[in-house]
Amino acid sequence: MEKDIKKQAVLAVETISLSKVYKGKAAVSHMDMKVQEGAIYGFIGRNGAGKSTTLKMLCGLAKPTEGEIRLFGKSAGDPVTARRIGCLIESAGLYPHMTARQNAVMKAKCMGLADPNAVERALEATGMNNTGNKKVKLFSMGMRQRLGIALALLGNPDLLVLDEPINGLDPEGVREIRQLIQRLNEGGKTFIISSHILGELSKLSTHYGIIKEGNLVEQLTREELEQKCADYFQIEVGDVKRALPLITENMPEVQAEVCDNTNIRLYGLKEGSGVNHLLIENGVQVYSSGFHHMDLEDYFLARMDGSRK
Amino acid sequence: MFNLLRMDLYRLLRSKSVYICLASLMAASVLCFWMVWLMGTPEGQETAARIGMTAIVDEGGSSQTGESGEEGVMDQSMLEEYDTLLMFREIGMDGGAYALLFGIVIALFFCSDYSSGFMKNIMSLHRRRWTYIASKLMAAAILDLCYLSIEFGFCLLLNVLFHNLVPAAPAADILFYLGLSFVVTMGFAALFLLFCTFTRNAAAGTLAVSLLSSGILVILVNYITGLFGLNQWVSYTLYYNQRYAPNAYSGFGDLKGYAVGAVFLALYAALSAVVLTRKDI
Numbered sequence: 001m002e003k004d005i006k007k008q009a010v011l012a013v014e015t016i017s018l019s020k021v022y023k024g025k026a027a028v029s030h031m032d033m034k035v036q037e038g039a040i041y042g043f044i045g046r047n048g049a050g051k052s053t054t055l056k057m058l059c060g061l062a063k064p065t066e067g068e069i070r071l072f073g074k075s076a077g078d079p080v081t082a083r084r085i086g087c088l089i090e091s092a093g094l095y096p097h098m099t100a101r102q103n104a105v106m107k108a109k110c111m112g113l114a115d116p117n118a119v120e121r122a123l124e125a126t127g128m129n130n131t132g133n134k135k136v137k138l139f140s141m142g143m144r145q146r147l148g149i150a151l152a153l154l155g156n157p158d159l160l161v162l163d164e165p166i167n168g169l170d171p172e173g174v175r176e177i178r179q180l181i182q183r184l185n186e187g188g189k190t191f192i193i194s195s196h197i198l199g200e201l202s203k204l205s206t207h208y209g210i211i212k213e214g215n216l217v218e219q220l221t222r223e224e225l226e227q228k229c230a231d232y233f234q235i236e237v238g239d240v241k242r243a244l245p246l247i248t249e250n251m252p253e254v255q256a257e258v259c260d261n262t263n264i265r266l267y268g269l270k271e272g273s274g275v276n277h278l279l280i281e282n283g284v285q286v287y288s289s290g291f292h293h294m295d296l297e298d299y300f301l302a303r304m305d306g307s308r309k
Numbered sequence: 310m311f312n313l314l315r316m317d318l319y320r321l322l323r324s325k326s327v328y329i330c331l332a333s334l335m336a337a338s339v340l341c342f343w344m345v346w347l348m349g350t351p352e353g354q355e356t357a358a359r360i361g362m363t364a365i366v367d368e369g370g371s372s373q374t375g376e377s378g379e380e381g382v383m384d385q386s387m388l389e390e391y392d393t394l395l396m397f398r399e400i401g402m403d404g405g406a407y408a409l410l411f412g413i414v415i416a417l418f419f420c421s422d423y424s425s426g427f428m429k430n431i432m433s434l435h436r437r438r439w440t441y442i443a444s445k446l447m448a449a450a451i452l453d454l455c456y457l458s459i460e461f462g463f464c465l466l467l468n469v470l471f472h473n474l475v476p477a478a479p480a481a482d483i484l485f486y487l488g489l490s491f492v493v494t495m496g497f498a499a500l501f502l503l504f505c506t507f508t509r510n511a512a513a514g515t516l517a518v519s520l521l522s523s524g525i526l527v528i529l530v531n532y533i534t535g536l537f538g539l540n541q542w543v544s545y546t547l548y549y550n551q552r553y554a555p556n557a558y559s560g561f562g563d564l565k566g567y568a569v570g571a572v573f574l575a576l577y578a579a580l581s582a583v584v585l586t587r588k589d590i
Contacts, residue, residue: 059433062589077436087433093426098323107430109319112312151430 010073012037012159012190013058018067020053020214027053029214030067035192035207037072037158040185042205043194044300050214051194052090055163058192059087071159083111086157088165092148096137100128100147103136107151118154125180126150141168149177159190166200178204202296210303218303229294233266235275238285240264246282247275257302262287313435313444317418321448326417330410334401334460341400342467346474349388394478394486394556397464402490403552405523408497411456412518415449415498419505420514432590439582442502446578449498450491457487457494482557489554492570496547497522499577506581506588524548545569 013035020028028050035041045051056062058069060082069076072084094103104119113119123129126146136144145168152160165181166174174197181191181204195201208225210218220228237243240258247256247266251274255267266275272289279286294302321327347353347362401407422428435441461483468474504517520526527548534540543549550566558564 056589059429060436061429061432063587079436082434082436085433087429089429089433091426093429095320095421095425095427097325098320102323103427106316106319106427109316110312110431111434112315 010037011035011070012039012072013041013192014070014073015054015058016068016070018054018057018069019065020050020057020062021065026214028057031211031214031216033209033216034219035190035209037190038185038188039207040181040191040193040205041207041209042201042296043192043209043211044198044201044296045194045211046304049211051211052163054211055087055089055161055192055194059085059089059161061087061089083155084158086152086154086160087162088145088148088152089161089163092144092151094136094144094147094151097135099133099135100131100139100143100150103147104150104154107154111155113155118156122150122153125153127176142170142173145169146173146177149180153184157189159192160184162191162193164195165193166195166197174200198297198300199295208296210300212304225296225299229296229299231291231293233269233272233275233289234259234292235264235266235272235279235289236262236287237264237279238262238287242282243279243284246278246284250278251275310440310444310447313431313440314447316431317444317448318451321418321452324414324418326414327452330414331456331459334407334410334456335463337406338400338460338464338467341396342464342471342474345388345391345396346471350474388475391475392478393465393468393475394483396468396475397461398486398556400464401460402554405548405551407456407460407490408494408522408548408551409518411453411494412497412501412522413515414452416501416505416514416518417511418448419445419502420509420511423505423509424511428590438585442506442578442582442585445502446495446499446574449502450495453491453494453498457491461487479557485558485563486554486556489566489570490551492567492574493547493551493554494570496570496573496577497551499574499581500547503577503581503584506584521548524552547573 011034013033015031015033018028018031018033019026031050031054033054043051043055053062057064058071058076060076071078071081074081076082095106098106100123101119104123108119120129126149128143128147128150131139131143136147139147145165149162149165152162166177169177178200181193185191191204193201193204206222208218208220208222209216235243240261240263243264244256244258247254247264251266251269254269257265257267259265269275272291276286276289345353347357401410422431431441432438465477468477500521501514501518505511505514508514508517527543527546531540531543534542544565547569550569554566555563
C-alpha cells in the first residue's frame with residue numbers, strides 16, 4: 001500500500017511552463033503537463049494543436065523556447081534519463097534499404113545494448129520477427145508502424161512516447177498493439193499516446209490531457225472523465241432565451257449548456273420531470289427531453305468548441 | 310559516441326554506394342594504366358595498332374595514338390618522369406575524382422539519417438549533439454583511410470600486372486602525400502557534413518559535393534577575383550591544396566596543406582555542431 005502511494009507520487013513527466021515558439025507564433029504555450037508513473041496518458045488535440053511539438057520536446061528532438069522538462073524527477077538533458085524513454089514520433093524513422101532486423105540492430109548499436117536477445121525480443125513483441133530479408137521499403141504502413149514501436153521498445157524503456165501509433169494498422173493490428181500496450185503498462189511502463197482515434201484511446205488511457213492551440217486546457221483521470229461524461233439531460237425547447245434564465249435561477253445546482261437554438265444540456269440533474277414542469281408552467285414550449293451519455297469524442301468536441309469548462 | 314560510430318560502421322558496410330564509388334575509382338585506375346601502357350610502351354603501341362588504333366608522328370617527333378589521331382598524346386620518354394605516386398595522383402587525386410566520389414558516398418551517408426527519419430531515433434538517445442558530428446567524422450575518416458589505402462594498393466597491383474610500367478615511388482613520399490590527401494579530404498568531408506546538416510537533403514548535398522570537390526566553384530571565384538588582382542586567397546582553399554600538393558616533403562612550407570586541411574576540418578566540424586544544436590529534428 002505504502003509502495004503504491006509512493007509510486008503514485010512519482011511523476012514520469014513534468015513540464016514547467018513549457019513553451020515553443022516558431023517564427024513568433026507559439027506552438028506550445030506555458031504547458032504544465034504532469035504524467036504519473038505507470039499511467040497511460042492520452043494526449044488529445046486537433047491537427048496543429050501542438051501535440052507533436054510537445055512530444056518532440058519530451059524526446060529531445062526540439063528545443064524548448066522556454067520552460068523545463070523533468071523526466072522521472074531529473075532534467076531531460078540527463079543522458080541516463082534519456083535512455084529511459086522510447087519514442088515513436090510521427091512516422092517511424094527507418095532505413096528503407098535495410099530489413100526490419102537490420103534497422104533494429106542499428107538502433108541497438110546506437111544505444112550500446114549489450115544483450116544480444118534484445119532485438120529479437122522487441123521484434124517478437126510486435127510480431128515483426130518473421131519478415132526475413134524483406135526490405136523496409138516494401139513494408140506496408142502498418143508494418144512500418146509496428147517496426148517503429150519495436151524500435152521504441154528496444155532497451156526496455158520506462159516511458160514510451162507514441163505519436164499516432166495505430167495509424168495505418170488493420171483492426172487486428174490495432175487490437176494487438178492495444179494488448180501489447182496494456183501488457184507493458186501492467187509491467188509498470190508509462191505511456192504517453194497521442195491519437196486521433198479517440199475510441200481506441202479511451203479503451204487504453206488512464207489519464208487524459210487535452211491541448212488546444214498550444215495550451216493544455218485540461219488534464220484529468222479516467223474517473224474524472226467518466227464523472228464529467230456522466231448522464232446529461234437534453235431538452236429541446238421553443239425559446240432558449242427564456243428557458244435558460246428560468247433553469248439557472250430555479251436550479252442553481254445544475255450546470256446548463258446551450259447546444260444550439262433549441263437544445264439545452266443540463267449536467268448534475270437527477271431526474272428530468274421537474275425541469276419540464278418548470279418550463280411548461282412558465283409558458284416555454286418543450287418539444288422533447290431525455291437523458292443521454294457522452295463518450296470521449298463528445299467530450300473532446302465539446303471542449304474544443306469551448307462549450308464545456 | 311563510440312556506440313554511434315559502431316552503428317555508422319554497420320551501415321557503411323551495408324551501403325551500396327560505398328562499393329559502387331570504390332569500384333568506379335578502381336575502374337578508372339584500370340583504364341588509366343591500360344591507356345598509359347597502350348601509348349607509352351612498344352608492346353602497347355603494337356597492340357593499339359593491332360586493334361585498329363592509328364599512330365601518327367607529328368613534326369616535333371612525338372607520337373599520337375588514337376582512333377582519330379587527335380587524342381592520347383604521350384611521348385615514350387615521358388613515362389620516365391612518372392612513378393607510382395604520380396600515377397596515383399593523375400588517376401584520382403589531382404583532377405578531383407577521388408574527392409568527388411568520396412564526397413558522394415559521405416553526402417549520401419550523412420543525408421540518409423535525415424531522409425529516412427532515423428535521426429529521430431538517434432537524437433532521442435544522444436542529447437549531446439556534437440557526439441553525432443564527431444562520430445560521423447570518425448566514420449568518414451575510417452572510410453577515407455580505407456579508400457586511400459585500397460586505391461593506392463590497387464595502383465601498385467596494377468603496376469605489377471602491367472610489368473612495372475612505372476618505377477616505385479619512395480615510401481616516405483607516399484606516406485607524406487597520402488597523409489596530406491587524408492587531411493585535405495577530411496576537410497572536404499567536414500564541409501559536406503556542414504552542408505548536409507544545414508540542408509538535410511541528399512540532392513543538395515550531392516550538388517554541393519560536385520561543385521566543391523571538382524573545384525568548379527574555386528576556379529570560378531578565382532577567375533572573378535583574379536580580374537581585380539585579389540586571388541591570393543586561392544592557395545588557402547582545400548581544392549588548391551589537393552590539386553597542387555607537393556609530392557614529397559622538402560621543407561616546412563610543404564606542410565601548408567596539412568594546416569589548411571586541419572583548420573577547415575575543425576572549423577566546419579564546429580559549425581556543423583552549432584547548426585545541429587540550433588535546429589530541431
